[in-house]
Amino acid sequence: MHKLSNKARIAIFIVLGFVIFLISNRVDELRVYQGATVAVYVVGIASIILLTGYSGQVSLGQGALLGVGGYAAALARLHWGVSVPVSFAIAILAAAAAGALLGVAAARLSGPYLAGTTLALAVGLPSIANQFTFLGGEQGLFYDVGFPPASLGEDFTQYKWFFWIAALATLLAIFWLQNVMRSRYGRTWKAIRGSDIAAELAGINIARVKILAFTLSAGVAGLAGALLAMTIGTVSPSAFPLALSFSLLTGAVLSGVTTLGGVMIGAVTLVAIPEIVHSVVDRIGASEAVATNLPSLIVSALLIVTVIFVPNGPVEQMRTKSKKVKSL
Amino acid sequence: MKAFNRRKLVTASAMLAVTALTITTVPAQAFSPKSEVGVSANEIKLGITIPMTGAASPGYNKVPAAMKAYFDYVNANGGVNGRKITLVVKDDQYVPTQAVAKTNELILKDRVFALVSPLGTANNKAVAASVNPAKRGVPVLFVNTGFSGFADVKKYPTTYSLLPSYVMEAKIMAEYIKDNFAGKTIGLVYQDDDFGSDALAGFKTAGVKFATTVGYASGSQSATTAAGWVTKLKAANCDVVILFGVSSATAAGLGTAAALKYAPQWILGSVGGDATTIKAAGVPAGVLYNAVGASFLPSTTDTADEYVSLFSGIYAKAVPGSAFDNNVLVGMNSAFVTVQALQAAGKNPTRKSLIAAINSKGSTFASAGLLPLNYSASSHVGYNGYWFGKYSPTGDLKPDGGKYTLYTTDSGSGAVVKSTYKRPAMPAKGLPN
Numbered sequence: 001m002h003k004l005s006n007k008a009r010i011a012i013f014i015v016l017g018f019v020i021f022l023i024s025n026r027v028d029e030l031r032v033y034q035g036a037t038v039a040v041y042v043v044g045i046a047s048i049i050l051l052t053g054y055s056g057q058v059s060l061g062q063g064a065l066l067g068v069g070g071y072a073a074a075l076a077r078l079h080w081g082v083s084v085p086v087s088f089a090i091a092i093l094a095a096a097a098a099g100a101l102l103g104v105a106a107a108r109l110s111g112p113y114l115a116g117t118t119l120a121l122a123v124g125l126p127s128i129a130n131q132f133t134f135l136g137g138e139q140g141l142f143y144d145v146g147f148p149p150a151s152l153g154e155d156f157t158q159y160k161w162f163f164w165i166a167a168l169a170t171l172l173a174i175f176w177l178q179n180v181m182r183s184r185y186g187r188t189w190k191a192i193r194g195s196d197i198a199a200e201l202a203g204i205n206i207a208r209v210k211i212l213a214f215t216l217s218a219g220v221a222g223l224a225g226a227l228l229a230m231t232i233g234t235v236s237p238s239a240f241p242l243a244l245s246f247s248l249l250t251g252a253v254l255s256g257v258t259t260l261g262g263v264m265i266g267a268v269t270l271v272a273i274p275e276i277v278h279s280v281v282d283r284i285g286a287s288e289a290v291a292t293n294l295p296s297l298i299v300s301a302l303l304i305v306t307v308i309f310v311p312n313g314p315v316e317q318m319r320t321k322s323k324k325v326k327s328l
Numbered sequence: 329m330k331a332f333n334r335r336k337l338v339t340a341s342a343m344l345a346v347t348a349l350t351i352t353t354v355p356a357q358a359f360s361p362k363s364e365v366g367v368s369a370n371e372i373k374l375g376i377t378i379p380m381t382g383a384a385s386p387g388y389n390k391v392p393a394a395m396k397a398y399f400d401y402v403n404a405n406g407g408v409n410g411r412k413i414t415l416v417v418k419d420d421q422y423v424p425t426q427a428v429a430k431t432n433e434l435i436l437k438d439r440v441f442a443l444v445s446p447l448g449t450a451n452n453k454a455v456a457a458s459v460n461p462a463k464r465g466v467p468v469l470f471v472n473t474g475f476s477g478f479a480d481v482k483k484y485p486t487t488y489s490l491l492p493s494y495v496m497e498a499k500i501m502a503e504y505i506k507d508n509f510a511g512k513t514i515g516l517v518y519q520d521d522d523f524g525s526d527a528l529a530g531f532k533t534a535g536v537k538f539a540t541t542v543g544y545a546s547g548s549q550s551a552t553t554a555a556g557w558v559t560k561l562k563a564a565n566c567d568v569v570i571l572f573g574v575s576s577a578t579a580a581g582l583g584t585a586a587a588l589k590y591a592p593q594w595i596l597g598s599v600g601g602d603a604t605t606i607k608a609a610g611v612p613a614g615v616l617y618n619a620v621g622a623s624f625l626p627s628t629t630d631t632a633d634e635y636v637s638l639f640s641g642i643y644a645k646a647v648p649g650s651a652f653d654n655n656v657l658v659g660m661n662s663a664f665v666t667v668q669a670l671q672a673a674g675k676n677p678t679r680k681s682l683i684a685a686i687n688s689k690g691s692t693f694a695s696a697g698l699l700p701l702n703y704s705a706s707s708h709v710g711y712n713g714y715w716f717g718k719y720s721p722t723g724d725l726k727p728d729g730g731k732y733t734l735y736t737t738d739s740g741s742g743a744v745v746k747s748t749y750k751r752p753a754m755p756a757k758g759l760p761n
Contacts, residue, residue: 028436029436030432030433030436030437033432033436037429127545127548130520130545137520137521137525137545138450138519138520138521138545138546138547139424139449139450139453139521139522139546140424140450140454142457144457158460158463159432228425231428231458232424232425232428232454232457232458233428233454233457233458233460234424234453234454234457234458236424236450236454237545238422238423238424238425238450238546238547239423239424239425241423278433287380289380289381289419291419292380292381292419292421293381
């Protein structure tokens with residue numbers, strides 16, 4: 001097992017960060033906004049890859065955990081006036097706590113039962129906001145991360161500020177996730193995914209390890225929720241619909257659910273497809289209703305195609321191919 | 329294993345590079361720095377976000393076509409100072425996240441001059457928080473919501489409301505109840521968000537006592553949930569029930585109550601009171617008959633009204649086969665006021681000159697409204713009152729006694745008084761100069 005040294009990885013992430021920084025200065029504001037959305041999806045999808053790809057558990061309710069994170073961040077900032085990084089930390093902790101609870105239940109379930117439980121969560125949880133006035137009902141709560149510092153200049157837009165925050169948070173989260181997956185825990189998760197009986201025989205406490213996976217995954221989802229809340233300036237039940245959970249899962253499958261390496265593929269696809277469809281629809285002059293609903297159809301079709309032809313995702317596929325070529 | 333991880337790295341970097349290249353090669357839309365964004369030598373580009381699909385779309389999805397019909401009529405008659413008006417329509421499905429994303433597209437990609445008639449209270453709030461049109465100096469003309477907060481000039485300096493606020497509507501409705509249904513047991517169904525809380529505030533100011541109030545979450549309205557409302561209303565023995573929600577909620581309430589043989593005196597809020605939409609949702613006209621409704625525009629069947637007659641003619645030609653209803657009238661009237669605002673903004677309109685023009689001349693704009701517009705530098709309030717009437721056996725809202733009796737009030741604690749406003753004559757051929 002020879003892997004890149006930590007120093008090399010840190011260097012790579014710093015270079016990546018610098019490239020992203022350079023790009024953010026070159027593109028227009030809409031791209032910057034979309035970049036922030038991509039960052040939200042990257043973190044959300046990564047949370048699913050951690051859970052499903054590594055520990056073998058399925059969650060259809062990741063959107064609800066994003067909601068927990070988003071609301072926690074908004075409430076903390078509204079009521080306690082905490083700084084943005086602290087509100088992110090609170091989002092991560094709150095979602096992780098919710099994930100731990102869910103994990104306790106999940107450790108007893110598997111397959112369709114687990115999928116059903118998490119699905120129920122995605123359907124039910126957002127509507128809780130309608131029951132308690134302090135959650136702001138249907139129209140939600142404001143989540144304001146403030147204007148960019150004046151030292152960045154007059155031309156520095158709000159969305160660039162959002163993007164910088166989101167990109168930095170995403171890089172940190174992915175770096176940390178890679179660390180976790182390379183650790184003892186990552187290996188035990190993989191062992192469980194491979195065969196839980198074998199893992200148990202090897203002395204792994206399956207329930208505890210599964211709960212830990214759920215907790216960490218939920219924490220990452222919470223961060224994604226806070227980032228999402230930041231980009232739209234508010235949290236509301238309709239910002240965390242069932243469709244969000246499905247989009248993230250689709251993104252994870254498109255990325256290749258067993259590798260963190262392809263996480264950008266899913267995120268970019270989810271943001272780019274509506275954009276591409278819109279420009280095509282504008283050109284052929286079809287109705288707005290087509291433009292809004294066609295992307296979901298295309299993404300679903302892509303999901304089916306991916307599952308049929310590259311079930312492990314494009315990145316894994318390329319690796320397997322290169323391995324075959326080498327062994328010849 | 330070594331090759332593996334290198335490959336992983338190479339793939340990831342290649343991905344990133346490709347993405348970066350794709351993004352950077354997309355040219356930033358070129359625009360001449362001399363003229364204002366969205367204004368060219370022969371075009372003024374406006375944008376709207378509105379639910380075109382989804383649960384809340386019925387009725388409101390007719391608004392863009394109605395607005396386009398009037399804009400095209402103006403375009404065919406020389407446009408605004410020689411410029412044609414185009415309207416870019418984006419479907420937000422009544423979801424705030426979508427409204428933010430679509431408004432960003434309108435402002436940053438389509439580069440519209442101004443937003444017109446964006447619909448929805450929660451949507452407009454999310455847009456104000458995230459996109460922040462005020463900070464960008466983008467005018468938001470005539471938001472399609474009666475949330476009183478949008479008239480707050482300090483908080484939303486570039487936003488103008490047009491519809492009377494829900495607070496005003498509730499206060500005037502309370503007056504109508506006092507005059508016509510004194511001593512009756514009253515129930516209320518409202519949308520559980522700022523739209524509804526605004527109405528609740530108005531009813532509270534007017535001192536209306538409800539036997540029961542039923543809040544529903546936006547988007548949750550259906551025959552199933554409406555059965556729950558009916559159970560609660562029946563249990564409270566309500567004689568008079570106010571349905572203060574969107575059209576689909578009104579239709580669900582009326583339809584389900586009829587199926588359950590519950591027939592109180594209905595009072596419908598103006599937002600969800602459009603007869604065509606309610607009937608299209610499968611509610612028989614007979615169920616609507618005798619329900620009380622309110623409007624600030626003339627009755628859509630009042631063909632003697634010069635605006636109704638002109639607008640219905642234009643609409644019939646532009647969108648053949650589509651019924652001329654209140655949503656269409658509201659849309660065309662918004663377009664009509666927008667054209668005047670654009671004209672008042674000068675030969676070479678800028679976003680600043682547009683706002684200055686509405687602040688200084690907005691209160692003199694002609695419109696189909698039977699109440700005055702109240703724009704000034706310190707007020708972004710549009711219409712400020714209502715007339716009440718009943719739905720006819722065919723389901724058309726007609727004023728009581730065949731005559732519009734108009735009431736006016738404010739969004740604060742001001743009294744409800746009869747309006748003495750006389751609407752000025754329509755500009756010739758409905759083309760303001």
